[in-house]
Amino acid sequence: MEFESDEAAKEFYIAYATRLGFCVRMNKSRRSRKDDTVIMRRFVCTKEGFHSKRVIYDDGKKKRKRTTAREGCMAMIEVVKKDPHGRWYVSKLVTEHTHHVPAFLMQSQSQLQGKVNDGDDNNNNNASISFGGAYLKSCSGNSNKVVRVNPFGEGGEAHGLLEYLKGRQASSPGFFYAVQVDNNSCVNNVFWADAKARMAYSHFGDAVTFDTTYKKTKYMMPFACFRGVNHHLQSVNFGCCLLMDETKGSYIWLFETWLSAMGGSHPPLLITDRDKHMEGAISKVFPNTSHKFCQSHILSRCKHKLSEAYLTHASLKSDLKGCVTGSASVEEFETRWEHFLSKYNLWDNAWLYLLYQIRYNWVNVYQKVSFFPDRFVSQRQESLNKFFKRNFNAKTSLMVFINCFDQDMASRREKEAEADFTTIYTKPILKSPSPIEKQAAEVYTRAVFDIFQEEFVQSLGYYVDKVEGDDQVESDDRFTRYTVAREEEGSVIGPLNFVSINTDDVQSRASCTCSMLEYSGILCRHMIRVFFTVGVRTLPQEYIFTRWTKYATTSNTDSNGLFSLNEGDRISEEAQQGAPDWERMVGRYNELCRDGVRFGIEGSVSQELYKVAKSALERAFAEVLNETDVQRKEQQLQQQQHSMSRLARVQKMQQQHQHSTSMPRLKVALPKFQLKKTPAARVALQEDTATK
Structure with missing residues (x-):
């Protein structure tokens, strides 16, 4: 050449x-x-x-x-x-490579899950219309009967929104939307979620945040969204809504509709703002879901609720935040809380008293046993709030805002695709020859590995001592307890942590008093240090959460049990027997999309796998077309047989009719009519005979 x-x-x-x-x-x-x-x-x-x-x-x-x-x-x-x-x-x-060659830059992928149902909620006598099953009308005529102003009545926004939703669903059958109208046919609430949002929930729905803090528009309708955290520590959308009113009935309709769109899978954890109507709706729709309050939203109200002390003490907000987020134990939080109240003379403040009563639902130290990935992305979530403040004001029309929101979602998904590519195509620089660090670099995404690597490096500065004798407080004798602390010049710096581990079976989950593994799914520095001490050379699978790995979107099974949508969550044909035909078709479509996404991701890892996947896909598609052709021919044959049978019945009926009309008449001899022979008749008969 x-x-x-x-x-x-x-x-x-x-x-x-x-x-x-x-x-x-x-x-x-x-x-x-x-x-x-x-x-x-x-x-x-x-x-x-x-x-x-x-x-x-x-x-x-x-x-x-x-x-x-x-x-x-x-x-x-x-x-x-x-x-x-x-x-x-x-x-x-x-020409040979020593690594997998990606066939294309992988876009962010998730999976569809579950079947799509109509919302049947009848709360407050409102009708629920799913999949655009009804025509939206503006409030016109009979104005005396309308209690409020319809937010969609100005400028045909309701019709524009309906056309937008219909267009999205026409282009993607996995798109879900529902509209709630009142007795006057005015729009109350609207919910929608595209296919990628529904697929993302199937992978990362173990912790969901529902946010309604965005500013209201001229329509007096707040925008709210469901969101979570993906395996790159990025905010991911699970669906959006426009709420006319923030009543319990509206929240019940919204949560039930969202649950239907997400295949009926309840989230283990739901984080919301403090609202009594919302709390009542959550307890009804999600009875088994752990409900927590958004910490950043509570702290943001500090300036308003503590205005007098806030203006005179510049350190008040930082002290309160340090008490809430920096306490390592319940005892430390109680001590720092009392010190905070005494320092700023706030013992009689009703707002702080209420916050203390509900401390189990928003203070970090009381939530260590719950998986809470939102702690890693508080700054990233703020960027979403800035977007709404920038694009949603009193002069913004509804459709302009929705288009801006779609563009922002597209940009976020592109960043997720870039993070996928970076994770797959590059390798991080290791800071040690340890096989544990190397293993973590191979399985975790880049963002999660950065956190793990920081814990790994910090673990080198800690010392481990085995707890002996009466200090062995573990009820299970199989576990050994260790103290882990950082020392400088002979003195302990920071809190003293305790790690319990079964050295005979490291597959048994170890635990640490800091509870980082429980609330974040990532090993803490204390447990890593103990692993070094007891001779653990590689991380057991029990300590690697699937949702943080490179393969989080290619598998539905989480071996850690935090969150999984397995084969049992698929909707069987038997379970859909009572459902309409179109609903069963959508359920089958969703399952095929889920399998197709997994097939595409696995088959695109290398050129060789791509060829195998492409060949298998072509064979499968040919079989589908062949079966479709067979079914079409059978249907045509049945139609022909039905038509011939019908024609035969018609011909038989015609023959029977013709037979009845062409039947020969029977000739019956009638008796002759004879005149009575009266004298006059005899004379007339004789004259007639004589004449002849």
Whole structure:
């Protein structure tokens, strides 16, 4: 193979790499000793070689986390200039890669789950209309009967919203929406969720936040959304709604509709603002769900509820936040809370008294046993609030806002796709030769691994002591208790933590008093340090939560039991016997989409798997088309048989009718009529006879 120039060879190899799914960089070049012109170029895969070892100095400065994509790949092409006319020839070529070659940049994927039902709620005598089953009307005529102003009546916004929802569902059958109207046919509430939001819930629905804090528009309708945290620690949407009023009836309708859209799977944890109407609706719709209050929303009201003390004491808010989020134990929280009340003389404040009464629902130290990934993304959630403040004001029309929201969701999903690519295609720089750190880098996403690596590095500064004798407080003798503490110059710094572990069976879940594993799903520095002490060389699967791994969106099963949608959650045909035909069709469509997403992700890992998956998909599609053709022919045959049977019955009826009309008449001899022979008649008869 020859090229006109080295630049042409470079363009050719880049095009070749693009088709296969890897990137190229220039590795070497050589110049002529005669005229110093370039006579050799070598282009390699970006994963060629290894990252150079660097000395890391602990100077106290915060360093940017860097990653590396190099892992010793040998794929390359080398071209040399031998022709005096300037032509370049291939001297070396290696096509094999030492890594998987992604077939394409993976977009953010999730799965559809469950069947879609109509909302049947009749609270407050309101009708529930799912899938656009009714025509929306503005409030017109009989104005004396209308208690409030219809928010959708201005400028045809109701019709614009309905057309938008219909269009989204027409383009994606997995799109779900529901509209609630009142007795005057005015729109009360609207909910919608696209297919990706419903798929995301099936993967990351173990902790859901419902937020209604956004500013109201000129329509007096707050925008609210359900959201969670994905495996890249990014905020992910689970559905949106527009609420006309924040009453218990509206919340019940909304929660039941959202639950129907999400396949009937209740969230283990639901985080909301404090609202008595919302609390009543949650207790009815989600009786087994753990309900917590949004901590950031409560702390944001500090300025309003403690205005006098807030203005005179600049440190009040930081002290309150430190007490709520920085306490390591219940005893420490109680002590710091009392100190806070005494310092600012707030013992008689009714708002703080109420917060203390509900402390189990919002203070960190009381929520350690609950999985709470929202703690990692508080700053990321604030960016969502800024978006609404920027795009939602008194002059914003409804459809303009919805279009802006769709663009923002598309941007967020693109960032998720970029995070997927970074996680799969690059490797983080390890800070030790430990197999535990290497294992974590291979299974966790990049964002989660950064947290784990920080805990791993910090664990090196802790000391472990085994608890002996009477201090062994564990009721189970199989477990051994260790104290883990950080020491400097012989004194303990920070809290003293206790780790309990069964050294005979590390598969049994160990525990730490900091409870980081329970509320975050990530090992704490104390447990990592104890693992080093007892000789654990690799992390058991019991300590790796599937929802934080690279494969969170390719499997429905979470071995840790925190959250899973398994085969038992699929909707069987028997369970859908009483459902309408269209509803059963949507359920089957959702299950096929779920299987298709998993098939696509697994089959795109490498070029070889892509070929296998593509071939299998073509065979399966051919079988589906063949079966469709067979069913069509059988249906046509049945229709023909039915038509022939009907025609035969008609012909028989016609023949019977013709037989009845063409039947010959029977001739019956009638008796002759004879005149009575009176004298006059005899004379007349005689005269007649004489004449003849």
